[in-house]
Amino acid sequence: MTHRRAPAALLAPLALLVTALPATAQEAAAPAAKEARIPFPSMVRDFRADGRDAIYLRAGRQWYRGTFFAPCFELPWAWQIAFKPSGGVGGIDRFSSIIVPREGECRLASLVKIDGKPPETAKKPAKPKD
Structure with a gap:
């Protein structure tokens, strides 16, 4: 019986899987943040953009x-936003979208409660002067 080696193309996905594993036992044991929901969009009184990848809502x-899910390029310059609630529910959660002027819809991948205030890097731009 002849033994053949597995082609490198078949081993590449396995190598990616190994590199994606947590580096320490502490990382493996860390619980995932619990997804949150804001019952009504009208409850949101303030927001802060943290670059193009995250938003803080109060x-x-x-x-x-x-x-x-993808960068929201115009968010750091938006001083006004709107919401597209998740289908049928009406609240804001990980299935909702943020509507940003000149950008359109930015779909949320996650929404979690945080302790305290947003970091200093999260800012809201000044309103434009007329």
Whole structure:
């Protein structure tokens, strides 16, 4: 019986899987953040952009951090946003979208509660002067 070696193309996905594993046991044991939901879009009183990849929303005294499926390029310059709630539910959660002027829809991938306020890097631009 002849033994053949596996082609390198078949081993490449396995190598990617190994590099994607957590480096330490602590990372492996860290619980994933629990997804949150803001019941009504009208509850959002403030927001802060954290670059193109995340947004902080304040509903009441609670802050939430939302991340996007893809970069939301115009978000750092937007001083006004709107919401497209998740289908049939009406609230803001990981299935909702943020509507940004000159960009359109930026779909959320995650929405979680955070402790305290957003970091200093998360900012809201000044309103344009007329």
